[in-house]
Structure formats: structure tokens, C-alpha cells
Amino acid sequence: MAQPPSALAAGSVGTVETRYLDLPKPIRLDCGRELPAVRVAYETYGILSPRRDNVILVCHALSGDAHAAGFAAAPPAESTRDGFGAEDRDGTAGKGLGWWDGMIGPGKAFDTDRFFVVSTNLLGGCGGTTGPSSIDPATGRPYGADFPVITVADMVRTERAFLDELGIERLAAVAGGSLGGMQAFQWAVMFPDQVDAVVAIASTHALHPQGVAWNAIARDAIMRDPAWQGGHYYGTGRAPDAGMGVARMVGHITYLSAPALNDKFGRRLQFADDIRYTITEPEYEVESYLRHQADSFVKRFDANTYLYTSRALTYFDLARQHGGGSLARALEDLSARTLLIAFSSDWLYPPSASREIEEALRALGKSVELQVIDAPYGHDCFLLEEARQTPIIREFLSEHGLSD
Incomplete structure (x- = not known):
């Protein structure tokens, strides 16, 4: 539970500690297998x-965790604050801040003076929820690549089972960006009578082929690293850090836009006086930046979790999974009021994907609002443009009677 703010900035939920809950029943998965023992890491605010009846579930993206807001009681060695320029913005405090701290707290988009906000680490994660690095009760060893392949629907089933244990039957809203937005839609489709509103930011109903391809390259980089060892590298003293670093660099570039990279780096050299005539070391500032991103990421994230989560988000396809190929048919039972936020420069989860959802919902006579924010940072905008998202979200929740 969140503690009262102390010396933190106004609007902070204070110092928080991640908690853990063991589900009493197995989770049945889309692949046909069953996870007999599932632990869920979570935080609550408000x-x-x-x-x-004032619960908002916040779902995280690929590299997130349960620590969405406030300052961690035990700050990690590496910041989990993603987003272009996060280190410049946050300074040393960033290592303890939640990944969506600017959006959750008193007076913020998800106002903890009014709402009880719940954030969990998704199934398959490496932030405390059961995943590939967890112990398989059948063997007493980490699952590794023996962990079952999971889907976004499996993540949502786990979240539903977790909320059951908290005695929460209904959600005022489900919110998230990127993969978090996919989870929000999955909630509204699978449990239409239990969700009042969806806030899906920089998300989609199905990742486009280019996005699928980039994810495949990232996964391949990990699996081609000999240190991956078929996914069973735990306890060996070797991990696929090289492949994981490349995967992070590939992924990070897909989250950015060309103008953002040009504005921040241009073609500036690492050493201003001249090039060094090397093929092994960074010559340009942008190359050094990517290496830094890779080195930081491998210290805090598990390669197998990356593989499983990346595969889950590429499987996600509302039309195929719930509508026999029709997006409208997949959404016809949805009763939640829907807010879509997209960003003009996001080519990974482009505004066109949100428009397709908007058009399908409007054709069904559903309540839907789409806001496209003109911003230059690409997909990372959902983590960076907090000030511009906040009034949109606050007004949406207020208009639909979800503010008191």
C-alpha cells in the first residue's frame, strides 16, 4: 500500500512497496496447458x-512491472523508467520512480484522491509475477523455455483471478499503453459486464506486419546468442546479455521517431574532433546511446520474459481471436466506454490502428472517443507526453461519472 508523501514532489503517492499474492487455483492457458502455482506482484494507490466501485486497473507494456507510481521503498540499481530522455528528465530520482508516476497520484490523470489504482506485473513477467525465471514446482528448477507459451488473454485471466482474491468484482476502468492497451481491450471483450471504461493509449487491435517483423528480429537476436542455452541459462553463470542487448536496441528504435533521433543526436560524433576509424566502437552519439540502453536493460530484465511477452503481443488479434476475422464482430459485446489516445509520430502503433477501432465501435453504436496528439517522439510519447494526456483522461473519466 502507498504511504503518505514525505519529501517527494506534489502529487506523489509517496513511498510504495511491491506486494505479492499467491493465487489459490491454477490458471488455464490458451495453449492448453495449466500453471498450477501463480504468484502476482502488485501495488495499489489510493x-x-x-x-x-472506484477501481482502475493499470496494465503495463513489454518492459514494465508492478511499480507504476511513487518512489520504491527499495530502489533498483537500474531505472525502470522507460521513454526517450527519461534519464535527463528524472535525474537520480528516476531509479526509484514508478514507470507512470506522472499519470498516477493526487490530481493526476488517474487521480488517487478519487480512485483506487491497482498495478500488477503481467503473467510471464520478471518483476515478481510467475514467469520463465520462476521455479517450476514439478522440477524444483526455473521453468526457462519449459514455461508455457502465453497470450494477452492469459494475462487478463490471471489479472481477473488476482482481483477476485482482493474482492474486486468490477472495474471503473482498465488503462494502459502499448501492450497495456491490448490488455485493456482484452478485458473489455472477455469480461464485458465487469468493465465500465477502457483507456487505451498508443495501442492497437492487432500489431501490423512490420511490428511483428521487428519483434521477430529482437527475439531471434536473443535465441541466436549461444548463452541463451535453449532458454535454460539460469544458474549457469551465463546469460544471453549480448543478444538481449541487441533486442533492446532494436526495440528501442521502434519506439522512437526519425525526427526525435535527429533532434537529439543529429550526426554528432562521439569524439567531436574526428572519427576514430573503428568498426567495433561507437563513432556517433546515437550509437553510444543505444549501447547504454542495452547495457542498462540487460541488468534489470530477463531475456526469456522478453521472448514470451514479445510473442504474446504479436499473437494478439481481436478480429481473429474473437470475431472470426471481423473487428466489429469482436467488439459487438463490448459495453465499456472507450477512450483512445494515439500520437502522430507513432509508426509502431499508428493512429490508423486506433481509428480502425474507433470506426468499428461507432458502427456498432458504442461510446468511443479518439484523441490524436501531435507529438514528435514516436511510440514513447505515451510515457513522455503525460501533461497532454492528463486533461483528456481526467475529462473522459469525469464525463462518464467516474470521478467521484
């Missing part, structure tokens, strides 16, 4: 109303 106060649960007596009627338990």
Missing part, C-alpha cells in the same frame, strides 16, 4: 471505496 483508497478502495466501501462499495469497491
Whole structure:
């Protein structure tokens, strides 16, 4: 539970500690297998109303975790604050800040003076929820690549089972960006009578082929690293850090736009006086930046979790999975009011994907609002443009009676 703010900035939920809950029943998965023992890492912010009707579930993207807001009681060695320029923006405090701290707290987009905000680490994660690095009770060893292949629907089933244990039956809203937005839609489709509103930011109903391809390259980089060892590298003293670093560099570039990279780096050399005539070391500032991103990421994230989560988000396809190929048919039972936010420079989850969802919902007579924000940072905008998203989200929640 969040503690009262102390010396933190105004609007902070204070110092928080990640908690853990062991689910009492197995989770049945789309692949046909069953996970017999699932632990969920989570944090909560705000106060649960007596009627338990003010709950907002926040879902994270590929590299996130349960620590969405406030300052971690035990700050990690490496910051989990993703987003272009996050280190410049956050300074040393960034190592303890939640990944969406600017959006969750008193008076923020997800106002903890009004809402009880719940954030979990997704199934397959490496932030405390059961995943490939967890112990397989059948063998007493880490699952590794024996962990079952999971889907976004499996993540949502796990979240539903977790909320059952908290005694929460209904959600005022489900919100998230990127993969988090996919989870929000999955919630609204799988449990249409349990979700009042969806806030999906920089997301899609199905990743386009170029996005699938980039994810495949990132996964291949990990699996081609000899240190991956078929996914069973735990306890060997070797991990696929080289492949994981390349995967992170590939992924990071897909989250950015060409103008953002040009503005920050241009073609500036690492050493201003001249090139060094080397094929092994960074010559340009942008190359050095990518190496730094890779080195930081491998210290805090598990390669197998990357593989499983990346595969899950590429499988996600509402039309195929729920509509027999029709997006409208997949959404016809959805009753949640929907807010879509997209960003003009996001080519990985482009505004056109959100427009397709908007058009399908409007054709069905559903309540939907689309806001496209003109911003230069690419997909990372959902982590960076907090100030511009906040009034949109606050107004949406207020208009639909979700603010009191």
C-alpha cells in the first residue's frame, strides 16, 4: 500500500512497496496447458471505496512491472523508467520512480484522491509475477523455455483471478499503453459486464506486419546468442546479455521517431574532433546511446520474459481471436466506454490502428472517443507526453461519472 508523501514532489503517492499474492487455483492457458502455482506482484494507490466501485486497473507494456507510481521503498540499481530522455528528465530520482508516476497520484490523470489504482506485473513477467525465471514446482528448477507459451488473454485471466482474491468484482476502468492497451481491450471483450471504461493509449487491435517483423528480429537476436542455452541459462553463470542487448536496441528504435533521433543526436560524433576509424566502437552519439540502453536493460530484465511477452503481443488479434476475422464482430459485446489516445509520430502503433477501432465501435453504436496528439517522439510519447494526456483522461473519466 502507498504511504503518505514525505519529501517527494506534489502529487506523489509517496513511498510504495511491491506486494505479492499467491493465487489459490491454477490458471488455464490458451495453449492448453495449466500453471498450477501463480504468484502476482502488485501495488495499489489510493483508497478502495466501501462499495469497491472506484477501481482502475493499470496494465503495463513489454518492459514494465508492478511499480507504476511513487518512489520504491527499495530502489533498483537500474531505472525502470522507460521513454526517450527519461534519464535527463528524472535525474537520480528516476531509479526509484514508478514507470507512470506522472499519470498516477493526487490530481493526476488517474487521480488517487478519487480512485483506487491497482498495478500488477503481467503473467510471464520478471518483476515478481510467475514467469520463465520462476521455479517450476514439478522440477524444483526455473521453468526457462519449459514455461508455457502465453497470450494477452492469459494475462487478463490471471489479472481477473488476482482481483477476485482482493474482492474486486468490477472495474471503473482498465488503462494502459502499448501492450497495456491490448490488455485493456482484452478485458473489455472477455469480461464485458465487469468493465465500465477502457483507456487505451498508443495501442492497437492487432500489431501490423512490420511490428511483428521487428519483434521477430529482437527475439531471434536473443535465441541466436549461444548463452541463451535453449532458454535454460539460469544458474549457469551465463546469460544471453549480448543478444538481449541487441533486442533492446532494436526495440528501442521502434519506439522512437526519425525526427526525435535527429533532434537529439543529429550526426554528432562521439569524439567531436574526428572519427576514430573503428568498426567495433561507437563513432556517433546515437550509437553510444543505444549501447547504454542495452547495457542498462540487460541488468534489470530477463531475456526469456522478453521472448514470451514479445510473442504474446504479436499473437494478439481481436478480429481473429474473437470475431472470426471481423473487428466489429469482436467488439459487438463490448459495453465499456472507450477512450483512445494515439500520437502522430507513432509508426509502431499508428493512429490508423486506433481509428480502425474507433470506426468499428461507432458502427456498432458504442461510446468511443479518439484523441490524436501531435507529438514528435514516436511510440514513447505515451510515457513522455503525460501533461497532454492528463486533461483528456481526467475529462473522459469525469464525463462518464467516474470521478467521484
